[in-house]
Amino acid sequence: MTPEPTPAPPPSPASSSLPPLPANEAAYADVREVIKAADTTLAGALFRIAASYPPALRPQGKRRARVWDVCTPEELTFLRLLGDAGQMIDNAHQYVAGRLDVTYQELAEPDPTATRETLSARLGRAIALVKEAGYLAVEAMGAAPSNEAAQAHARFAVAWTDLAFLQERADTLEVTLVGRETANAAALAALDSPSAEAPADGH
Amino acid sequence: MATDDVSPPAPDRCSCEHVPAPLSPEGKGAALLGFLVPVVTVHAHVDHVFGRIEARWPNEPPEGANWIPDVWLAFTRGLYGLAEAMRLFTDYVLLEVGMQDPGIGVRTPEGPTVPQSLDAIGQQLMVLHEQVRILLPAGTPALDRARSRLSVAIGDLQALETHGEALERALVAPPDAPARPAGETP
Numbered sequence: 001m002t003p004e005p006t007p008a009p010p011p012s013p014a015s016s017s018l019p020p021l022p023a024n025e026a027a028y029a030d031v032r033e034v035i036k037a038a039d040t041t042l043a044g045a046l047f048r049i050a051a052s053y054p055p056a057l058r059p060q061g062k063r064r065a066r067v068w069d070v071c072t073p074e075e076l077t078f079l080r081l082l083g084d085a086g087q088m089i090d091n092a093h094q095y096v097a098g099r100l101d102v103t104y105q106e107l108a109e110p111d112p113t114a115t116r117e118t119l120s121a122r123l124g125r126a127i128a129l130v131k132e133a134g135y136l137a138v139e140a141m142g143a144a145p146s147n148e149a150a151q152a153h154a155r156f157a158v159a160w161t162d163l164a165f166l167q168e169r170a171d172t173l174e175v176t177l178v179g180r181e182t183a184n185a186a187a188l189a190a191l192d193s194p195s196a197e198a199p200a201d202g203h
Numbered sequence: 204m205a206t207d208d209v210s211p212p213a214p215d216r217c218s219c220e221h222v223p224a225p226l227s228p229e230g231k232g233a234a235l236l237g238f239l240v241p242v243v244t245v246h247a248h249v250d251h252v253f254g255r256i257e258a259r260w261p262n263e264p265p266e267g268a269n270w271i272p273d274v275w276l277a278f279t280r281g282l283y284g285l286a287e288a289m290r291l292f293t294d295y296v297l298l299e300v301g302m303q304d305p306g307i308g309v310r311t312p313e314g315p316t317v318p319q320s321l322d323a324i325g326q327q328l329m330v331l332h333e334q335v336r337i338l339l340p341a342g343t344p345a346l347d348r349a350r351s352r353l354s355v356a357i358g359d360l361q362a363l364e365t366h367g368e369a370l371e372r373a374l375v376a377p378p379d380a381p382a383r384p385a386g387e388t389p
Contacts, residue, residue: 154358
């Protein structure tokens, strides 16, 4: 059993600063941008796994159901934990927005780049971003340590610990994905080859 | 995170290194009940405090004595954070053990004060810290992850406990009385 990576300790809650901070759009903007980058990175990992299935298995309008029907237990677990970590990040984001008294914004965006980036590399990037978001959130909440800042940090720490756990297992899944993508490419190439053309009339 | 397009189906079972808990179906059912009762008790107390705050400051009209002071608005946000942390913790554990929330609920005992509710929540969180070990095998990442989620809820509670008595005083004070924590200047 691989031990869980230990998140950096949150700032000690030296005081309880319950009254809300004044709306702090500037500080929130920094936090939001980093969370958005982490979100996008993780969404890319989810979509890469889903997209690795042969097109025949995900006909138009049925992709979602088919992927869940056919993916391996390991992939299913991986995807669920990835989704769970995403929920933790979203929860931390909402917590920070509430504390900073700013309007929470949904951040999900498609990631058009780096589709072929390995899962491990993508998760590594996401971990770094989530850590950065955690520290930025603490900074945004003011110089004085507070329970709320510690709690925001703790939420991000749970998320990046989960992601680190997944990253340790990403290489194994990467092999599966690459194998499936290679098989897909070969199948598509065979479909495009002249020998795969429809038989001539009279046959 | 943009997970909508790949939202997983109802949980079957989940763990990267799943070690089946040595429980019979009956034992698992009992363990689940032992887990859910503290969970729903926490939510009942949270709802009770929410209800009292809402009754005291209904925000209609949205100003004057009915307008919730910022400090107690922040408290409700903290309470909401605790409820959300509990939801994430519960969802995670149920996902790991391959079960679904049966949707049971409980009521709080008659009329607890805010400090009593927060105390009760704290006790239930401590119960859950042990109870979750019955459902998730010791020494597994799943148990660690569940407990780290529970720790977030415990931290939220600690932040709220600091102001529990002040909130109770504010809730029972006449509507035009000062409703701020001790030591805080308006």
